[in-house]
Amino acid sequence: STTSTVLAFDLGASSGRAIVGRLDSEAGRITIEEIHRFSNDPVQVGNHLHWDILRLLHELKQGILQTKYLGYTNIESLAIDSWAVDFGLLAANGELLGNPYHYRDHHTDGIMSEVMDIVGREKLYALTGLQFLQFNSIFQLYALQKNNPELLDRAATFLMIPDLLRYFLTGEKHSEFSNATTTQLFNATSFTWDASLIEQLRLPEDIFLPPVASGTRVGSLSPAVCEELDVPSIPVIAVGEHDTASAVVAVPALDDDFAFLSCGTWSLLGTETEKPVLTEQALAWNFTNEGGVYGTNRLLKNIMGLWLIQECKRAWEKEGKTASFAELVKQAETVKPFQFFIDPDDDMFLNPAHMPKQIQQYCRDTEQAVPQTDGEIVRCIMESLALKYRFILERTEQLSGKTYRGLHIVGGGIQNELLCQFTASATQREVWAGPVEGSALGNLVVQWISLGYIANLREARKLIRNSFPVKTYHPQDEAGWQAAYTSFCDVASRSTVK
Ligand code: ADP
Numbered sequence: 001s002t003t004s005t006v007l008a009f010d011l012g013a014s015s016g017r018a019i020v021g022r023l024d025s026e027a028g029r030i031t032i033e034e035i036h037r038f039s040n041d042p043v044q045v046g047n048h049l050h051w052d053i054l055r056l057l058h059e060l061k062q063g064i065l066q067t068k069y070l071g072y073t074n075i076e077s078l079a080i081d082s083w084a085v086d087f088g089l090l091a092a093n094g095e096l097l098g099n100p101y102h103y104r105d106h107h108t109d110g111i112m113s114e115v116m117d118i119v120g121r122e123k124l125y126a127l128t129g130l131q132f133l134q135f136n137s138i139f140q141l142y143a144l145q146k147n148n149p150e151l152l153d154r155a156a157t158f159l160m161i162p163d164l165l166r167y168f169l170t171g172e173k174h175s176e177f178s179n180a181t182t183t184q185l186f187n188a189t190s191f192t193w194d195a196s197l198i199e200q201l202r203l204p205e206d207i208f209l210p211p212v213a214s215g216t217r218v219g220s221l222s223p224a225v226c227e228e229l230d231v232p233s234i235p236v237i238a239v240g241e242h243d244t245a246s247a248v249v250a251v252p253a254l255d256d257d258f259a260f261l262s263c264g265t266w267s268l269l270g271t272e273t274e275k276p277v278l279t280e281q282a283l284a285w286n287f288t289n290e291g292g293v294y295g296t297n298r299l300l301k302n303i304m305g306l307w308l309i310q311e312c313k314r315a316w317e318k319e320g321k322t323a324s325f326a327e328l329v330k331q332a333e334t335v336k337p338f339q340f341f342i343d344p345d346d347d348m349f350l351n352p353a354h355m356p357k358q359i360q361q362y363c364r365d366t367e368q369a370v371p372q373t374d375g376e377i378v379r380c381i382m383e384s385l386a387l388k389y390r391f392i393l394e395r396t397e398q399l400s401g402k403t404y405r406g407l408h409i410v411g412g413g414i415q416n417e418l419l420c421q422f423t424a425s426a427t428q429r430e431v432w433a434g435p436v437e438g439s440a441l442g443n444l445v446v447q448w449i450s451l452g453y454i455a456n457l458r459e460a461r462k463l464i465r466n467s468f469p470v471k472t473y474h475p476q477d478e479a480g481w482q483a484a485y486t487s488f489c490d491v492a493s494r495s496t497v498k
């Protein structure tokens, strides 16, 4: 039978993994093996938070070495996807200038309104179709121009994180489409960098490379890398290099119209549309339009997501507590429901010094009872996330003019089964959870489409559906969750709800 083996690197904001995928075309099945996993730890240096980009390169190399140790001698291609918006700048000689900033670094605090004053909010949305998030690349670049102009002066090339890592591996510089659309410097209609916007903000236009379509072959492991690792050269493909683009490729939907939630550090909830939705309502609700693979558009909204739990866990670890995610969920399970709510998307949760205290502060500010135990705090986060999912799902329906019988959830977050159950109950619809490695699978199947093993996106989704379990959750306690939704909306309207 025809089998093909390819390698995906999927870098999330909290962890990265190398996954080997095998496609058996005759059996219509995909199997995966996780061959390497590593944490992705940002580093605070002085006043700034950076990604540890060279360590990430090191981990990619470990993944490649691992294929050799495990006897995968026939890898046909590899590809990288990662979180969006962040980038590195190269000097004219091809060397990396500085350490890429983390999107949660505070250098963009207050910058968004400055850029909006120059360009205009409506204009910026009409051009780019992108939701306003203070860390979009446009605001990061503007902050650099203000605070670190020498860096931009020296920059010859702008590369998003996967573009940059791919460049380190291949020596070739390319800008991949799906990730470029998250910069807010990319024109949603003409599908090119928006020269007028770049000029208006006095950013250097020549650092942006013409975009290559998702799914394009963009070189192969360079001779130097092959020599260092003692491996044969492997072709490299620019898949949907934005992890959310790849995650949505892997939604095992049977219908054309479906709603999805990509659930990891962020919760990205929305749907696919044929064209960007640039209406007044979409702007008012701050929905985004991101470019997907093969001409798809993702209409979605960022929800703060499991970052809230990750950061509580990190704070508690500093206090010497060692509960795992699974243990924290267990603690939350025994807590009395519906006692406290937060709006997960309040700016105060973007990067606070101490997340549990910040959540308590929110409850105090909104005149609620204050969660005390770790379990109470996690319960508060999980219920609030599920209720926010309902809020955004209903808005997605209004914007798309469609109704969704259920919600597909993919990503690491589906291991939190209580959250999946809460989501079914809060949204009063079925939840279909799986696959857990959404982004990596989307990455793998786009490689196979490029290599000619899979015909198109629809076939890819069918294959994923046939190969990985999907767990169904049914709504429970509808009356309780309905009342909770009313309380949640009331609390959220008392804070800076967006
Ligand atoms: P990213 O790709 O953004 O780094 P993932 O998709 O890997 O994120 O999801 C990580 C999240 O999944 C964690 O923040 C955690 O909340 C959740 N998670 C992972 N494992 C478990 C588990 N065993 N039980 C509950 N939640 C889990």
Ligand code: LRH
Binding pocket: 012, 013, 082, 083, 084, 085, 103, 242, 243, 244, 264, 265, 266, 268, 302
């Ligand atoms: C999810 C994600 C999301 C972006 C954020 C920066 O990992 O790519 O789509 O908004 O990270």
